[in-house]
Amino acid sequence: MELRHFRCFAAVAENLHFSRAAEQLGISPPALTKQIQEIERVLEVRLFLRTKRSVSLTSAGEVFWEEVRRTLEQAAHAEDVARRAGRGEIGRIEIGYVASASYSGLLQAEVARFRKAYPQVSINLAEAAMDTLPLMVSNGNLDLAFVRPPIAIPADAVMSTLLHEKFVAALPELSPLARLPSLRPADMAGQLFVLPEQASGTIEVGRRGRFSPRTHQNAGGLVAVITLVSLGQGVAIVPASVVDRIRMPGVVFREIAGKEIPSEIAIVSRRHEKSPVVRAFIRQTKPAKQ
Structure with a gap:
């Protein structure tokens, strides 16, 4: 059986009237009767008691009606889910x-x-x-x-x-560079640099300062980088957004003078x-x- 059979049965079960059910479905009464007969033939059971004056469900029809309701509800739900998934809603x-x-x-x-x-x-x-x-x-x-x-x-x-932001310098609080309000790239020549995952800022500082940065181990995440800076292991060139996000004793942040180094x-x-x-x-x- 197909969903069309279930819908035909449901229309008759709801209306208990073949003509009204056929009108609801947009088909002719003989076509609806044929659909119901196909269901009964497949199930080998009579679903409706039909006289000239009335239509009623048999006991088997009443049980079948409960299952058909659930099936149609689930089918409607599946259709709705598919449409919403297609629209990117679920x-x-x-x-x-x-x-x-x-x-x-x-x-x-x-x-x-x-x-x-x-x-x-x-x-x-x-x-x-x-x-x-x-x-x-x-x-x-x-x-x-x-x-x-x-x-x-x-x-x-x-x-x-x-998003566009800029790189800044993270320094040990006791570093002589921490006394400066901002740092020129050349000021950091000779410093040991702790590399974050994105090393482009460090590379650009070296290019602008005309030196090749000496690098510490690649610490990875910025918390690990700032931790090493706080322990005096070197300086780091990090995105400016960390200034307000990572507060750690022993670390200060300074602007890098000149044109912003983009991050x-x-x-x-x-x-x-x-x-x-x-x-x-x-x-x-x-x-x-x-």
Whole structure:
């Protein structure tokens, strides 16, 4: 049997009148009668008692009616779910992020905004090493990733900048450089640099100061980087958003003189994304004003 059979049975069971049921369905009474007869033939049971004056359900028909109601309700629910999924209103998104992307508040704001607009979408978030995130998007382990460019991405991925900020210097509080209100890149020549995951700021400071930075171990996350700075292990070039987010004894932050050294947050997605819900998240994100 098909859903059309269930709908025909339901119309007759609701109206207990073949002509009215046929009109409701937009078919002729003989066509409706044929549909009911097909159901009874398949089930090998009589569902209706029909006289010239009345139509009533048999005991088997009453039991069948309860099941048909549930079936049609579930079918309607399935249709509704499919339509909403097609519009990106329900589903699931896997988002990866580099820890430093959360300090600006951008990640939180975008997720909160999407959850408000699409409350039935499940969003799972996971922190990961930045150089692994684009490949995880490409191979389907993640749908989206928040990263800090520059970073290499696979050919089947795209990257869009969402926020622009700048790099600043993090210094041990007892460093002689901490006495300066701001630092020229050349002032940091000879310093040992603690490298965060995004080393572009450090590289640019060295280029502008005309020196090759001596680097400490790659500490990874910004909390680890700032911790090493607080312990006097070196200086670090970090995004400005950490100034208000990471408060740690023994560390001071200073502006870098001259033209700002840009730091960005971007979102990585698949070039030909098929998921409506993921496309909805991508549409929501807006490039930062420059």
